[in-house]
Amino acid sequence: MKPCKRIEIVIEHPLAPRIAKLLVKLGAPGYTMIDGASGRGDRGTRHADEITGISSNSVFIIACDDAELIEAIIEGIRPILSMSGGICLVSDAQWLRH
Amino acid sequence: MKPCKRIEIVIEHPLAPRIAKLLVKLGAPGYTMIDGASGRGDRGTRHADEITGISSNSVFIIACDDAELIEAIIEGIRPILSMSGGICLVSDAQWLRH
Amino acid sequence: MKPCKRIEIVIEHPLAPRIAKLLVKLGAPGYTMIDGASGRGDRGTRHADEITGISSNSVFIIACDDAELIEAIIEGIRPILSMSGGICLVSDAQWLRH
Amino acid sequence: MESLFFSNLTSPPLLFFLLGVFAVVIRSDLDVPDQVAKFLSLYLLFAIGFKGGVAIAESELSMVVGRDLLMATALSAIIPFYVFFLVKRQFGAANAAATAATYGSISAVTFVTAISYLDAGKIEWSGYMVAAMALMESPAIIVGLLLYYRSQSGPAESSGATMGEMIHESLSNGSVLLIVGSLVIGWISGPAGLAQVDLLVKDLFIGVLCLFLLDMGIVAARRLRDLGTAEVKVSMLLFWGLILPLINAIVALALVFAFDVPEGNALLLVVLAASGSYIAVPAAMRLALPQANPSVYLPMSLAISFPFNLVIGIPLYHQLINWLV
Amino acid sequence: MESLFFSNLTSPPLLFFLLGVFAVVIRSDLDVPDQVAKFLSLYLLFAIGFKGGVAIAESELSMVVGRDLLMATALSAIIPFYVFFLVKRQFGAANAAATAATYGSISAVTFVTAISYLDAGKIEWSGYMVAAMALMESPAIIVGLLLYYRSQSGPAESSGATMGEMIHESLSNGSVLLIVGSLVIGWISGPAGLAQVDLLVKDLFIGVLCLFLLDMGIVAARRLRDLGTAEVKVSMLLFWGLILPLINAIVALALVFAFDVPEGNALLLVVLAASGSYIAVPAAMRLALPQANPSVYLPMSLAISFPFNLVIGIPLYHQLINWLV
């Protein structure tokens, strides 16, 4: 077990590929993405009921133990979130090394 | 980044709209909801395979930094969970302000 | 509210029933499972787009407050993860007792 | 009589149901994706409702129609009374009320399977029976809840919904609304409307029913495996899950015999009485009566009564009608 | 004229749209699963594209075809100009640009509903109109974005995509690609290809349209309920959502009158002009112009203009064409 940060991002579905691309570009060790989440925030309700996908959210989970990389991810995500809404939470976790 | 609580609720699908309504009524800053989760607990297995939706779970994620509100959310959720099962976990997190 | 550990496992879809069986065998108090997650890690991209399900992930969330059981779960999961990839994160949480 | 059971057992829809059961028994991973399964059930309600509506538009509305609709509604309101008192001691008041509502209401898939059974045997039935089915969806919910509240001494635990919410819930349930809506639309647009959609609504029906019953077989068998987790003894669930359809069928048989209902419609009425809901009622009960444990009334209706009616009930009731009439 | 509205109102597709709206109004949980709804929309694009391609393969390509396609493309490029300036003051530049792109582009479902309206009335239309529709999907996106960038003094906020990405996005959008691709495949494989798939592509079409419009009714009504959360006043959204289709229809009417386009094609062109996109354009706008607030342009097009065109617009434009010609 190794201490790490668990980064959780909720972003509108159309921008999910940008987050994925960003993570790859920054060299994140990996990510998991859950699609089709609905939600509510400052920009109203996202119903996840639409054929366009613009009214649904994607949830990213990223485990990362490199402080600089975490910083880079957060700074990379910040402008995207400011533009389109969504949230980013960071918490402490233990990462099982197998 | 701002410290906050991350509240995670697992509830049976038919009651999800009640949780959503409760959160809006209490003035929660937002929530994200993932549908179609299966699970297992004291009330047996929920298969998420049924056309009624009564055998599937919804997962709520709520970021909240207002201590009173957190208390209100938890107290509002408690009776619903006692009645129908499910879980509620609260943990510390950092909230990226964009 | 009671302190507990929140265990989060990301595993390829075909092995999800094994994790579920393991949890039941070890006597875990319950679990929640979200299917159809995509992701990326050392073994490349999992697209969650395939009819076989072998290219998609399942996310398990387990709340557990029994230290021995937590240890047993982690040790049970470790060989499965070594074999097939995926991650396991453990963090602190408060469990709402209803 | 044997030939009835036999021909029922070689019909594709039933065989696919059994294939689904078999898949679970041998622990196969065969599975119809849940969103698609839900859509197939919407399709069946849409098709049966539309066809029923067109049939009503084409037929003369006579006294007989009114009588049959009344009979159906009455059945749906009466059944919960005795079911509630039959199972209350063993199940507790909340579970008994939910069970009463479940068996007062109907299973649309059992109904459409009975229709495809009649069609295969070239036996006539009337389109307005779809309206009878729609009418039977909701009343039982309200009766069931009233029975529960009356049985509680002191102020009822009101953790659930109010009476108003309850009635709303029972009428606005998605499947109830879709069948009633499709019925009305079929009625309004009539044969001209049917001509535009008949391929989807008529010719594809049995094929889609096969695929849906495959899924129902899987789901029912899974619930049967879970039976142990309920708070009521498995043997009791098995007993009532087999006995309640029979009792309700007999009550309905007496009615159709008394009023001399013709063969096809008689079978449909009996099947409606004998079947229990596993869509509208369980969903409504989770909101209106969350104290009731869904792992009591849902698997009883879905994993015991539903397969029983499909495999044995339909030809058996048919045989009984033939004897009586 | 009344009879036009009346026969439109009794057509099954429209009635199912209204059933969907009704379901939301009475707060029913009726819902078409989202993955299935997405697939139904793919099916409609596939079927209409394929049929259109076969029709082109079967017809002679004349000057008239070129003229009509040009007219359609021109409409799609012109509409955004005046829409942008009409709404800019009230909506702000970004929202105005997105709105302009939305209304310059088209709604495929409104188009196919107009086709089923024509077919029900036995009015002829040409297969190449599907190509016209496909041609109108994208240009408006580019015009809308150009208008926005020109309106920004100083260097444009480039948080969104570059011009190249934008053009790519507008042409590679899934629904644009599927309709164009199906059109080309229908063209290549011709009547022989159609013979292999005609049941799916032709006979099932209206039935599936019914189920899809049921979902569209639900989604549109939900968006209508959310209108309040946008940054623009609800009354303004309502106003422009009703006025823009009318203005665009009148512009198109003038064109079809000037060039003496025959009844069926004329109606389709007018409907294309009057309808606003809620698939291709909103998806492209989230990437190219994220500053624009989707809860302004999406509900306006989806919850106001779309139902208006479906229920009132199509028969109204038809009536106007009959008066003019």
Add this chain to the structure above:
Amino acid sequence: MESLFFSNLTSPPLLFFLLGVFAVVIRSDLDVPDQVAKFLSLYLLFAIGFKGGVAIAESELSMVVGRDLLMATALSAIIPFYVFFLVKRQFGAANAAATAATYGSISAVTFVTAISYLDAGKIEWSGYMVAAMALMESPAIIVGLLLYYRSQSGPAESSGATMGEMIHESLSNGSVLLIVGSLVIGWISGPAGLAQVDLLVKDLFIGVLCLFLLDMGIVAARRLRDLGTAEVKVSMLLFWGLILPLINAIVALALVFAFDVPEGNALLLVVLAASGSYIAVPAAMRLALPQANPSVYLPMSLAISFPFNLVIGIPLYHQLINWLV
């Protein structure tokens, strides 16, 4: 010969496959929702199995049938042997065993595409070939695993499943069960059963195949893009992904030539031999042999051999059969 390729290339199913590939190439977001894609594949298995079963019920079961089924089963058990030894040095034992199982087994979609190719060319084939296909699904899995365990000196790494679990897994796989089950149901219910579902099972088949191949084109092209991430060199994957189908086709060609199998059945047998599984086998391998890296054998079969067989293989094998016979 050219005309064979050409007519294959203008058939709608293949064109939609190419459209899917094109969508990924231009980075379009076109996508068939995964639950629906899974259902379409269930539908294809259901329809082909049912039709095959009815065909068996209608035909006389002769020695020829037994011979052909035996030939198919033998092929499926023999192919893994040489495939394993051919690729073992480059892939390692675990990946070689998985690859052997993959190519010994079959691709149902390649098979149904070959059937629609035969039907388009009005060439006869026998319904029992569906049974041949079903028989070829599983044996290769067991042979592949045995080869792996034998190749390990010392006690085999038993992180995977036991032999019993493995056999269970290979027989209870959802797609194997559905095709076998539908075959048996078609057989039992016969022409009378087919009459009830023929529209779904027959007339819609090619249309649905188009939509499914659209998705397969997308998925295959995505896997081709990911090829780089496997532990085996891309050039090796490309090489074996093209060579293995050819080798297996030649082996099968020799057999069908030796036994003088008629044109249609011959092509189907060759296509079965040449195709590799990407449903049943990869899913079973993840459980039975998790040491094998799925990004080796899955993209090879799905992204290289599958498109090759679809576009070039089927007409090529057909041409070779015509030359030989």
